[in-house]
């Protein structure tokens with residue numbers, strides 16, 4: 170899918186950045202508006218669109234980020250096991266439109282597709298933090314509030330971030346994506362970089378992940394990155410249970426391992442479908458063909474709804490076994506899950522496993 174915004178807004182102070190010029194050069198025919206009143210912009214969208222969130226994705230705002238870029242991953246919530254991760258948000262919202270996407274609720278007040286162009290501030294902050302803690306290793310991801318690579322053709326953050334991280338001995342960058350936009354990556358040094366793909370069986374990708382490249386295209390992109398020397402990760406996330414899920418996920422694991430050799434795979438993470446209560450109505454309104462709610466969900470300790478615990482236990486243990494039977498050395502971990510589920514699926518807590526300890530200590 171080639172994204173083309175309907176309009177580009179350039180916020181006060183964002184015009185003189187190289188990234189802004191790159192975007193404007195890429196879209197010479199797209200109308201622009203300088204220093205917009207964002208309240209007016211949102212009022213206009215709310216008055217003219219039934220699907221406000223979808224309409225806001227089609228308008229691109231170039232902005233300067235004024236706070237601190239580096240944040241501890243918000244996975245730390247009551248009862249959940251945390252994997253010691255930092256996030257940097259360079260873009261908020263996403264050109265894809267997955268039915269289960271939490272951004273539909275999380276960004277309700279500010280859903281414009283927004284890209285921050287002051288990369289010099291980001292690099293200065295990263296340099297200061299990484300230099301202040303030389304004995305700590307930072308895992309940093311850019312894919313919390315967007316897809317890390319979907320816009321890399323015209324917002325080529327990778328061209329700046331990858332060389333920066335390659336010069337650091339105490340940091341690893343993770344680019345998390347569903348895209349196949351790897352053109353820039355194939356001409357860069359892969360040393361300190363993990364590229365990870367969220368994948369699901371084709372029947373889920375087609376129904377629930379609108380606008381994304383299909384599963385095979387993602388795996389083909391992963392193969393090319395592995396051949397270039399990037400370390401590769403996969404997220405089976407969100408795992409969605411539907412009639413026939415076991416066979417579909419078994420096929421997915423087979424296809425994945427046919428495309429990417431286990432030696433190139435740093436880890437595979439597993440995370441079940443989960444949602445905050447407010448998201449359910451948004452999903453039902455915006456994605457009428459969804460199959461997300463064909464099973465029962467109950468709230469966990471962190472307030473998010475999940476499949477019932479025995480079902481999660483069985484599904485995650487089955488998936489883990491599918492991977493381990495075919496590729497015993499690939500590290501499999503659970504994302505955003507409770508201690509009880511870790512214990513039930515892996516038989517141990519992460520800190521009692523040497524390999525996972527290394528992973529969590531990264």
Ligand code: SF4
Pocket residue numbers: 262263264265266267269270271272314315316347
């Ligand atoms: S790719 Fe990720 S950020 Fe983009 S719509 Fe899908 S779930 Fe949301």
